Every structure is written in C-alpha cells, then in structure tokens.
Amino acid sequence: MPLNADAMLEHLRTRRSVREFASTPVERRVLGRLVTAAITAPSATNRQPWRFVVITDPASRERIASAVRVATEAIDRIVRTGPHAAEWGSYGDFFWQPLASAAAIIVPAVREPPDMLAGFLRSAGADPERFQLPSAMSPERCALGGAVMALQLQAHAEGLGTAWMAGPMVACAEVEAACGISRPWQMVGAIAVGYPIAVPVAPPRKSLEDVIFWIEEGQS
Numbered sequence: 694m695p696l697n698a699d700a701m702l703e704h705l706r707t708r709r710s711v712r713e714f715a716s717t718p719v720e721r722r723v724l725g726r727l728v729t730a731a732i733t734a735p736s737a738t739n740r741q742p743w744r745f746v747v748i749t750d751p752a753s754r755e756r757i758a759s760a761v762r763v764a765t766e767a768i769d770r771i772v773r774t775g776p777h778a779a780e781w782g783s784y785g786d787f788f789w790q791p792l793a794s795a796a797a798i799i800v801p802a803v804r805e806p807p808d809m810l811a812g813f814l815r816s817a818g819a820d821p822e823r824f825q826l827p828s829a830m831s832p833e834r835c836a837l838g839g840a841v842m843a844l845q846l847q848a849h850a851e852g853l854g855t856a857w858m859a860g861p862m863v864a865c866a867e868v869e870a871a872c873g874i875s876r877p878w879q880m881v882g883a884i885a886v887g888y889p890i891a892v893p894v895a896p897p898r899k900s901l902e903d904v905i906f907w908i909e910e911g912q913s
C-alpha cells in the first residue's frame with residue numbers, strides 16, 4: 694500500500710546522519726531488514742551490483758574503526774603542516790568517529806562489470822569513444838546510492854540512526870580485508886548504524902528554486 698505522500702516527505706525530511714550511538718545492540722533480524730530495504734533499489738538492467746557486509750562483532754568493528762582512525766591521523770598530521778590547516782580543522786574526526794560508537798557497521802560493496810556496450814561497439818570495429826554511452830553515469834554506483842538511501846530510510850523507520858561515510862575509504866585496503874571484500878568487489882564507504890544518542894539539527898538544504906529547472910510547454 695503506498696504511503697501517504699505527506700508522511701513520506703516527512704520521513705525523508707526527518708532522516709539525519711547520526712554520528713553518536715548508544716551501546717545497545719541492533720538485532721540481527723532488524724539489520725537483515727535494513728538490507729532487505731536496500732535490495733529493493735532499482736539498478737541498471739536489474740544487475741543488482743551490490744553486497745552488504747554487516748559487522749556486529751566488537752573486535753571486527755574495533756579493527757575497522759581503528760584502521761580508519763590511524764589512516765586519518767596520518768593524513769591529519771600532514772595537512773596540519775600545510776596552508777589549509779585551519780580549513781581542515783577537525784574534519785578528519787568525521788572520517789572515523791561515527792564508526793567508534795556504532796553498534797553495527799555495514800560496508801556496501803559494488804561490482805562494476807566491463808562496459809558491455811563499449812565491448813559490442815569495439816567488437817564491431819567501432820571506437821566506443823565516438824559515442825555517448827550510459828557508462829558515463831557510473832550506473833552501478835548510482836544504483837548502490839539508491840540502495841543505501843533505502844537502507845537509511847528503513848533504519849530511520851526502525852528508530853535507528855545511520856551515517857553513510859566516505860571517510861573510511863582512507864583505510865580502504867584494511868577495511869576490505871576485515872570484511873573479506875576482494876576484486877571485482879569494491880567497498881563504497883561504510884555505514885555506521887545504531888540507536889542514536891544525539892540526533893543533529895537538520896543541516897540546511899538548498900531551496901527548491903535553486904535546484905529545480907523547468908522546461909515547460911511554450912519554453913523550448
């Protein structure tokens with residue numbers, strides 16, 4: 694049954710990226726439901742190019758969080774000696790801190806298949822560079838973005854908080870090793886999951902007028 698449209702918008706608007714979590718564990722059944730939500734997402738040719746490694750084991754979570762912290766600190770020490778030290782500030786904390794208190798870490802992974810259409814063109818003697826191809830939009834990663842958003846919205850409905858983080862990519866090799874992710878799979882950030890102890894104030898959004906561009910009848 695479709696959700697009431699206003700309730701849906703309200704659900705979308707009230708989701709926040711949460712970075713501080715209670716130590717309360719998240720039930721396996723609930724975590725499974727988050728991934729169930731993720732895999733409802735659309736994907737190019739329905740390839741479903743995703744996997745989700747769900748880590749609740751405290752030792753593995755600690756291994757991941759500390760690998761990201763160590764890699765961030767190495768970057769931090771260098772940036773602090775440069776002209777952008779003030780701008781950088783404590784930004785590095787956002788790379789690892791949410792992982793430190795998360796009751797679960799979900800690492801989404803993507804598999805990028807070879808560009809099938811480019812291959813077809815090449816094998817027919819044409820240079821794929823001559824054409825504008827769908828691969829220009831990274832369809833697999835776009836699909837994964839939709840899947841993670843679905844996961845985050847389901848988490849919000851479960852009373853959980855999440856933060857999808859690009860920061861953990863600074864320790865990509867270590868996190869992938871801890872998760873058993875190997876090529877052709879690649880991690881795409883990490884999602885901190887848990888019951889929130891602090892929900893941030895909603896960061897401002899650009900106005901609708903700033904981002905919407907209409908081409909209506911009579912304007913072409």
Ligand SMILES: Cc1cc2nc3c(=O)[nH]c(=O)nc-3n(C[C@H](O)[C@H](O)[C@H](O)COP(=O)(O)O)c2cc1C
Nearest residue numbers: 708709710712787788791856857858859860861896
């Ligand atoms: C692809 C992506 C990467 C992000 N990386 C981080 C991150 O490394 N650390 C973090 O604390 N938040 C991260 N965020 C969360 C954003 O900071 C957050 O979505 C944004 O400030 C808007 O806040 P909201 O999600 O509460 O609406 C990321 C979000 C996205 C979509």
